[in-house]
Amino acid sequence: MKHKKETEDFNTEDPRTPRHTEDFNTEEPRTPRHTGSDGVTISRAAAVVFVLLCVLLMTARIILCATFTQERQQLKTKITNLTEEREQLLTKIINLTQERNDLQKLFADGWKCHQSTLYFFSSEKKSWTESRRYCRERGTDLIIINNREEQDFVKNICGSEHFWIGLTDVEEEGRWKWVDGSNSNITSGFWKSGEPNDYQGKEDCANTHLN
Template sequence: MRGAKGSPRQPGRREADDERATGGDTESLEYEEDDLPDLIMNIEDDVLDDRENEDAENIGASEDLQVARDSLQNTTESYLKLQQQAKQREQLDCTRFKNTTEHWLHLFCEKYECPSRICDPGWLLFSRSCFLLTNTKLSWEQSKDLCLSKQGYLAIANHDQVQNFLFEQAKEMAYWIGMTDSLTEGNWIWMDGSKVKDGITFWGPGQPDNAWNRTYRTPENCGLMRQRQWFDEACDAKYPAVCEKNAIRLHLIFQRMMRLR
């Protein structure tokens, strides 16, 4: 018992356990504290990475927006340029149109009532054509050239109404008209290449007879109207002529004006 009392005091199991427990707790706390900076840095890195990704996305979106703005600006500039060019062409067309006959016709018809078709001064309107009875006596070929110089052609009277109208205008005078059989004898054709109708009633008695003309020493291969009938005549004979051309259609002029406005 005494020996027991005199022996050095050994730590008890409970203190050892407490120390062990305390030491274990201290070691655990020290580990967690050492890891804390790394944990904070990892969190900061994640936050920075998120911010960098977000900034990159924003930068990409800004670049896309700038590209879209540049494209829109280029498109707008191109459109304005084309619009300006169209306006300049329109002004040029208007300037040219103001110096034409059609412009004066338009101004006239704005003030007065006009027919749907009209003719140049001196020409007579019938149906869809204008007719001019010339005063100069020329050969058939010369008369054809004269009509061409007036933007017309020798008259094509391939309808009864047209021929009767020309008979009324010609009275008793003789005029060249646009038919000939100079290419093939007996095959009478009009200026536009169409064939003179068989059995036409406007030929005079015994016509066409292709008689030999002693004056011009040629056969008679060109068409002449006289005394409300047709005759074949030597093409070198001298007569006035009937020219024909299409009437001016006013509605086309007005449509053109509307397009130029």
């Protein structure tokens, strides 16, 4: 009985691992896009930031405007003060100029100056009462001698001439007072020797006398 030898063809090569192929996307993975509630949150945050920026900008603008307004007001105040000071200085200059002109006129008319006080010695012959009226009509009065230095000044100007001074006891005999109501500086050294003596009961006013 013949046996049929069954033969099979085998690949004598080493069996190889089957190759598997897949399609891969070589591009880099992209960040997934979010939609819906995430988009609303981002938009709301951006709106809040924008509002805050607007508020900060408005606040800065208000502060700058307030600062500028304050500085402008201070500058206007300084200008006003300087203008007033200038006007005051101009007024003082005008007044001083007028005073200088008045003094020059007074000196030309015979007035004398001693220790910032002006004196006028009139050559007209008048009584004590008339002399005082003459002075008061010109905004002055008969002289009041306040100290020895002033008395010496008056004596040097008067010389041997007699000039009425603002001293009288017409209100009360023996009580001598100056025309301003005071009785200061009327000492024994003030009077000429033997004065006051109310000669013949008619002497109620004082005048200068060269010793």
